[in-house]
Every structure is written in C-alpha cells, then in structure tokens.
Amino acid sequence: MTARALLLALSTRPRLGQWMDRLPLTRRFVRRFVAGTSADEALAVIASLNARGLMGAVTYLGENVHTAADAAHATDTYLALLDEIKRRNLTALPSLKLTHLGLDLGESICVANLTRVLDRGRAVGTRVWIDMESAAYTDRTLDLYARLRPAQPHAACVVQAYLKRTPADVERLIDLGAAVRLCKGAYREPVAIAYRDKADVDRAYDRLADRLLAPDALSRTVYPGFATHDERRIAHVRQLVEERRVAKNRFEIQMLYGIRSDLHAALAAQGLAVRVLVPFGEDWYGYFMRRLAERPANLLFLLRNLARG
Numbered sequence: 270m271t272a273r274a275l276l277l278a279l280s281t282r283p284r285l286g287q288w289m290d291r292l293p294l295t296r297r298f299v300r301r302f303v304a305g306t307s308a309d310e311a312l313a314v315i316a317s318l319n320a321r322g323l324m325g326a327v328t329y330l331g332e333n334v335h336t337a338a339d340a341a342h343a344t345d346t347y348l349a350l351l352d353e354i355k356r357r358n359l360t361a362l363p364s365l366k367l368t369h370l371g372l373d374l375g376e377s378i379c380v381a382n383l384t385r386v387l388d389r390g391r392a393v394g395t396r397v398w399i400d401m402e403s404a405a406y407t408d409r410t411l412d413l414y415a416r417l418r419p420a421q422p423h424a425a426c427v428v429q430a431y432l433k434r435t436p437a438d439v440e441r442l443i444d445l446g447a448a449v450r451l452c453k454g455a456y457r458e459p460v461a462i463a464y465r466d467k468a469d470v471d472r473a474y475d476r477l478a479d480r481l482l483a484p485d486a487l488s489r490t491v492y493p494g495f496a497t498h499d500e501r502r503i504a505h506v507r508q509l510v511e512e513r514r515v516a517k518n519r520f521e522i523q524m525l526y527g528i529r530s531d532l533h534a535a536l537a538a539q540g541l542a543v544r545v546l547v548p549f550g551e552d553w554y555g556y557f558m559r560r561l562a563e564r565p566a567n568l569l570f571l572l573r574n575l576a577r578g
C-alpha cells in the first residue's frame with residue numbers, strides 16, 4: 270500500500286482525528302492548511318487576500334453529517350458567511366460539500382438546505398461552488414446540480430480529472446453552460462473507474478482543460494475554474510488561452526490556502542484571476558488527511574516534528 274493510499278484510508282477514520290486533535294503539534298501543523306476554527310479567522314484571511322488582488326472562497330469544514338440538526342447548522346453557517354461577505358464587501362464565495370448539507374440523510378433535506386444557500390448567494394450576487402466528493406456521490410451531485418442549475422445559474426460544480434467518466438460529464442456540463450471547477454481528484458477510488466498514475470491524471474487534466482476552453486464551450490457561457498497547484502497544468506491552461514485569445518475574465522485559477530502561496534500573488538500579478546480557497550472549522554480531519562495524502566512529504570515533516578517534540 271502506498272503512503273497516499275494509507276493516508277486516504279485513514280482519512281475515513283474519525284477516531285484517529287480525535288486522538289490527533291489532542292496533540293498541540295498536530296493542531297499547529299493543521300493551521301498551515303486551515304485558517305482557524307472561526308468564520309472570523311477565515312474572513313480575515315480572505316480580506317488580506319483581496320487586498321493583494323486575490324479572490325477568495327470559503328469552506329466551513331465538515332462532511333457526511335449524521336443528523337438533520339448538523340446539516341441545518343452547516344447551512345446556517347453558510348448563510349451567515351454569505352451575509353458577512355456582503356457586509357464586509359469581500360470578493361469571495363462559499364465552496365461547500367453536499368454531504369455537509371445532509372445528502373446522506375436523504376436528498377430532500379440536502380436540496381432544501383442547498384436551495385437556501387443558493388437563494389442567499391443569488392441575493393448577495395455571488396456564485397456558490399458545490400465541491401465534488403468521492404465517487405459514491407458523483408452521480409447524485411451532478412444530477413442534483415443539473416436539476417437545480419436552470420433556476421440557479423450562479424450554482425457552480427466540480428469535476429475530477431482522475432475519474433474515467435469525466436469527459437462525458439464535462440459534455441453534459443458544457444450543454445448546461447455551467448461554471449465548472451476542474452481538479453485532479455482527492456479521494457481513493459478503484460482502478461476500474463479512476464486513473465491512479467500521476468501521468469495519466471495529468472494528461473486527462475490537460476485534455477479536459479482543452480475541452481472546457483473550446484470555443485463552443487465558452488460560447489455557451491461555460492466558466493472554468495482550474496483548481497491546481499501544478500505549474501505544468503497551469504502553463505498548459507495559459508498556452509490554451511493565449512492561442513485561443515480567451516479573455517482573462519472567462520476563467521480562473523484556483524488554489525488552496527497554505528499550498529504554493531508563492532504562486533498565488535505571482536499569477537495574479539501576471540493578470541490572471543486567482544482564487545484561494547480558505548477552509549475553517551473544528552472538523553478539519555478529513556480535509557487535512559487528504560492534504561497529507563497529496564504530498565506524503567507533509568507526513569514525514571509532521572512525524573519528524575512529533576518525534577522531536
């Protein structure tokens with residue numbers, strides 16, 4: 270088993286998270302990827318990103334809630350975040366997970382919660398990005414998105430380049446004229462449905478970027494968000510937009526808080542629209558483990574410091 274596979278397997282074991290939460294060193298390390306426990310801390314980070322010409326996205330950490338009360342709490346938190354984004358005049362949007370809004374409890378609960386957030390997003394005048402979770406949720410997420418999109422044109426969704434099905438999903442999203450985040454994919458999926466080899470995922474990413482930036486996609490109002498810290502993938506996107514003379518307001522580059530911060534401002538200074546996703550909250554475990562899995566060197570750093578401390 271590779272380190273990535275092990276970390277992703279552990280990411281679904283919340284009891285390990287409770288243990289890690291008690292260690293001050295892990296909490297400190299988590300802060301590299303998570304802005305803090307409160308919305309205020311995340312919004313303060315976003316204000317400083319905005320001041321440096323970067324757009325923000327905010328995620329209240331949590332997924333796979335077990336009760337309707339927890340789903341309602343997540344929903345209320347996103348509503349309050351949207352109000353604060355407007356009150357503080359921030360350039361930011363929410364990026365949320367459907368299982369945090371109760372998808373596991375039944376679609377009707379999730380749709381009701383999501384609709385409240387989308388309605389508030391429309392009132393505030395901002396997109397709401399719906400993250401993509403593991404492959405167990407791909408169909409439900411995309412079907413729900415396709416159903417809600419006509420009435421909620423500012424709803425945006427995500428596709429994962431590692432899934433072999435994604436080219437077909439992208440065609441469906443192009444037909445809808447959707448705003449689409451393209452990411453590589455952060456979960457452990459069976460080889461039957463997903464590429465495991467980095468080179469295969471990278472090639473798939475480039476092909477999908479090419480498709481999302483095709484003239485017929487853009488003429489249908491497709492708005493791609495290229496979510497990656499991979500300089501080669503970003504260079505490929507830049508080459509495509511230059512060749513096709515795509516206006517800089519027709520797409521954006523998206524990155525995560527705490528990862529390749531050196532690139533954020535540098536790309537924005539070159540005139541690209543760059544959005545940084547800033548997570549906050551106590552329920553950091555799954556998110557944090559996926560970040561460790563993406564770069565096992567992060568785990569070695571953590572273990573070395575644990576041994577020292």
Ligand SMILES: Cc1cc2nc3c(=O)[nH]c(=O)nc-3n(C[C@H](O)[C@H](O)[C@H](O)COP(=O)(O)OP(=O)(O)OC[C@H]3O[C@@H](n4cnc5c(N)ncnc54)[C@H](O)[C@@H]3O)c2cc1C
Pocket residue numbers: 399400401402427429452453454455456496497498499500523524525528529546559560561563564567
């Ligand atoms: C804004 C945003 C939103 C996302 N939303 C989703 C989503 O909805 N669903 C989903 O499945 N995935 C999502 N992801 C995660 C994504 O799928 C990848 O797992 C993640 O971005 C790592 O892939 P990469 O494209 O950066 O390329 P990689 O090849 O993994 O990394 C390229 C380089 O980036 C740096 N890097 C990447 N990850 C890390 C890390 N954790 N720590 C330190 N350095 C790192 C390293 O320098 C590395 O060499 C999102 C990513 C971003 C940026």
